[in-house]
Amino acid sequence: MSSLLLARPSVRLPLLAAGRRALSARPAAPQPEALSVFLSQSHNVFTNLALEDWLYRNFRFGRHNLLMVWRNAPCVVIGRHQNPWREVDTHHLHAAGMPLARRNSGGGTVYHDLGNLNLTFFSAREQYDRSANLHLVADALRQGWGFDITVNERDDILLDGAFKVSGTAAKLTRNTAYHHLTLMVNVDTDSLHRSLERPLHGLKSGATESVPAPVRNLADGAPSVSMDKIVAAIGQMYLKQAGKQASRGFQMVNPSDEWFPGLAALEAGLADPGWVYGKTPRFSHTFRLAACSNVEVEVQVEKGLITSVQPLPPDNSAGVSGTEWVRSILPSAFPELLASLVGEKYCADIARRTETLLLGHTGSADTCRSDRRILAM
Amino acid sequence: MASVGVRAVCALRTFTPTCFSRLQNGLSRNFQFAVQRNLSVSHRVFADLKYTEQHEWVRLDGAVGTVGITAKAAESMGDLVYVEIAEPGLEVDQGDECGSVESVKAVSDIYAPVSGKITDRNTDLSDTPELVNQDPYGEQGWLFKIELSKPEELDALMTEEQYTAFITEE
Numbered sequence: 001m002s003s004l005l006l007a008r009p010s011v012r013l014p015l016l017a018a019g020r021r022a023l024s025a026r027p028a029a030p031q032p033e034a035l036s037v038f039l040s041q042s043h044n045v046f047t048n049l050a051l052e053d054w055l056y057r058n059f060r061f062g063r064h065n066l067l068m069v070w071r072n073a074p075c076v077v078i079g080r081h082q083n084p085w086r087e088v089d090t091h092h093l094h095a096a097g098m099p100l101a102r103r104n105s106g107g108g109t110v111y112h113d114l115g116n117l118n119l120t121f122f123s124a125r126e127q128y129d130r131s132a133n134l135h136l137v138a139d140a141l142r143q144g145w146g147f148d149i150t151v152n153e154r155d156d157i158l159l160d161g162a163f164k165v166s167g168t169a170a171k172l173t174r175n176t177a178y179h180h181l182t183l184m185v186n187v188d189t190d191s192l193h194r195s196l197e198r199p200l201h202g203l204k205s206g207a208t209e210s211v212p213a214p215v216r217n218l219a220d221g222a223p224s225v226s227m228d229k230i231v232a233a234i235g236q237m238y239l240k241q242a243g244k245q246a247s248r249g250f251q252m253v254n255p256s257d258e259w260f261p262g263l264a265a266l267e268a269g270l271a272d273p274g275w276v277y278g279k280t281p282r283f284s285h286t287f288r289l290a291a292c293s294n295v296e297v298e299v300q301v302e303k304g305l306i307t308s309v310q311p312l313p314p315d316n317s318a319g320v321s322g323t324e325w326v327r328s329i330l331p332s333a334f335p336e337l338l339a340s341l342v343g344e345k346y347c348a349d350i351a352r353r354t355e356t357l358l359l360g361h362t363g364s365a366d367t368c369r370s371d372r373r374i375l376a377m
Numbered sequence: 378m379a380s381v382g383v384r385a386v387c388a389l390r391t392f393t394p395t396c397f398s399r400l401q402n403g404l405s406r407n408f409q410f411a412v413q414r415n416l417s418v419s420h421r422v423f424a425d426l427k428y429t430e431q432h433e434w435v436r437l438d439g440a441v442g443t444v445g446i447t448a449k450a451a452e453s454m455g456d457l458v459y460v461e462i463a464e465p466g467l468e469v470d471q472g473d474e475c476g477s478v479e480s481v482k483a484v485s486d487i488y489a490p491v492s493g494k495i496t497d498r499n500t501d502l503s504d505t506p507e508l509v510n511q512d513p514y515g516e517q518g519w520l521f522k523i524e525l526s527k528p529e530e531l532d533a534l535m536t537e538e539q540y541t542a543f544i545t546e547e
Contacts, residue, residue, distance in 0.1 A: 080477070080484050081459040106459070106479040130482070154481070170483035174431060174472075177483075206503050208458050208479060281459070282503065 029126045032065040036248040037235040040070040042255050045101045045112065048072060050267035051255040052120055053104065056176045058262075062124030064248075067238045069231055070120070074113040074188075075099045076195050079106050079169060083207040083280050089197045090348045098195065102276045105180065107169030108210030111195050115186035115217065117230060121179045121238075128177035130155060130170060137166070137183065140237040144229070145222055156213065157183070163216035185227050186219040200348060205283030277304040277345070286312070287351045292358050293329045297338075299354070301346040309338040309354060326358070334360045426514070427534035429490045430543070434514065435523075437531065444490055445519045446478070446509065449544050454480040457506040462487070462498040462521045469495065469523070471530050476520065478509070487520065491530045497522040 038055075040048055048070040055068065075098050076088050084090060084100055087109040093100055112118070121133045131151070138149045138157060148160045157166035168181040192215070219225040239247040257264040269275060282302045288294045296312040311322035320328070326335040337357045426434045432450035435442045451457070462476035469475050469489040476487040489495075498521040502508060512518035525531075535543060 079479075081461065081479055104484065106481075106484040172483050172485040173474075174486065174488065179483075206459065206506070 029124075030062065032061075032063055032123070032127070032242050032246065034064040034246050034248050035239050035242055036064070036066050037238060037250045038066060038068045038253045039231070039250060040068065040253050040255055043071060043073045043114065045072040045075040045077060045099055046267045046271045047255050047263075048118070049077075049101060049103055049270050050263050051253070051260065052178065052180070053266045053270070054255075054260050054263050055120075055122060056171070056173065056178050058260075059122065059176075061122050061176050062127065065124075065127070066122040067235065068118075068120040068122065069235065070118045071114050071116065071227075072112040072118070074111075074191060075101060076109060076111050077101045077103050078109045079208055079210075080104055080279075081106065081208045081281055082109060082210070083203065083205055083283055084277065085200055085280075085285075085346070085348055086198065086203045086205070086207065086283075087210055088195060089199050091199075092194060092197070096191075096195075099271075100276055101270060102279060103169070105169035105171040105178070106208065108167060108208070109196060110167055110182050111187070111192040112182070113188055113191065115184070115188065115219075115227070117183040117185055117227065119181055119183065119234065123177055125172060125175055125177050128170070128172065128179065130168065130179050133179055134166075134168065134181070136237055136241070137181070137234055140233045141218070141230075143237075144233040145218075145225060147218065147222070154211075157181070159216055159218065162214065164213040165216060165218055183230070184215060184217045185225060185230055186217055187215075189215065189217070200285070202286040203283055204286070205281050207281040207283065273304075280304050285346075285350060287354075289351065289355045289358065291355055292326075292333065295326055295329065295358075297351075297354055299341075299346070299350055304346055306341050306344050306346050306350075309341045311335060311338070330358075332360070333358050426537060427490070427531050428537070428540035428543075429488070429534055431488050431490075432544075433488065433490050435490045435531065435534065437525070437528075440524055440528070441496060442491060442493070442523050442525055442531075443519050444521050444523060445513055446487070447540070448513045451510045451513045451518075454478065454485060455482050456480060457502075457509050460499075460502040460506045460509065460520070462502075463495055465495050465497055465521075467495045468526075469493065471527075478506070489523065490534065491523065491525050492527045493523040493525040495521055496524050 040051060042048055042051070052068060055066065059066070074096070076093060078084050078087055078100070080103060082102070084102075088100065090100065119137065134151045134155060134157060138151055141147045141149050150158050150161060152158055155168045156164050159165045165184045166181050168179065170177065170179040218230070235250055239249065255263060280301070280303070282300070284298055284300050286296060286298045288296050298310050298312050299306055300308040311326045313320045313322050313325035317325055323335040326333050335358065337360070338354065340357065341353065426436050428434050428447065432447045433444055434447055435444050457478050457480050459479040460476070463469070467475065469492065471489060471492045473489045474486050475489045475495065477484050478487060499519050501517065502520070509518040509520070
């Protein structure tokens, strides 16, 4: 055994200075010597996501760990590998001027507004302990307000055993781990339900799907709840963890490129439609066109761009191609025009565009009812 | 070459994966790089796999290495719901991020265990990412193939025994 220990330094990759990849919470993981709570002063979702990104890339956690507290103006955030057109009503978001962002961690789609609190727990990889963080939040809420709070097997925080008040996601890299969660304090639930409506059907892909759940606000029926008090309660519970001498207190943080060099570039990357829409896993969308004798059309999309538009003949049509089928039922249609959609950006009203092209109505076909490029407010 | 020896010895027996691997264990001490492998074996960890501290393995076949994550990593992540690997053609250095895997629990980055050019990735995983959990070392659950630019980097990676010691120390 000792010879193996001697041999180990030579197998350590030069890039790895410290820390091993933690596979589970271990009591032996070193405790941090200092803890801070950062309160972001920005309400811009791209800025805050960029700040989260910046911190995990540039900070070496382990001895000094961090809780980042942030809130965003109304927006929707999807998980790393999700399909925005399947998860949200993109037209509504555009009409309401609400940005759509894609985060780096996994998980499902969430609606944010100023009544929603975001908490990000940063630590070294071997200190990553999702369950401990969730229980910390649950304890703070129970002790402060006596809420009936539980943590379920999906790592959701439930109020009264049934209502989801929090969703959780995490990202693990070589040396660092971050775990973030949302907390519904006083969210506009009408806006939430409207934004998370799914108007499109017939989308098939391997993208991760959200699991809808009934939600509730902590403030419902608890008038003494306010955002400031919740932040104070959770922050103090966090800072107390490693003993009094470890607390470095609360710190207001202004996420600017001056204080965080490189932040602006990270923010631009997150706001880029090539990231928000272009990172969508390959999918197909199949729909019927009522105005074209109910012909079925399948659109394939890769990286947010249309790669094929094919009419589908019905199952019993014995070797007839889609185009031939369309010509047979709609002699005046222009199925060959469908090829012009290839290479275009996919958007939610693809059915209308396809129909317009097929019927030969030019002019309005090539402009999507703009549900893209929704950048920071 | 070693492959001839293997075939000769097994000529009188049914050529089974177990037979092959037992001989392989004996031969691999002397031969740094893996013998041409003709069988796909999915349920045994071979002595000629090399491991990184990020719980990835590399299996060399000529100049091309196949890379995946270990059973321990797959088990700790839980069922994978999405796998993303960089496109073939990308040149990477040892330790560069070249993809990510997502499970219900977290998104975890995948790093290149050696420097080189990515030549192939397992496209089955885009529809069925759980293949990684079912067959992490084999024909179904591998992540990508890489043409090594610095084969000597393999020397510094962990052998099976070193990796086993590494994970049991935790």
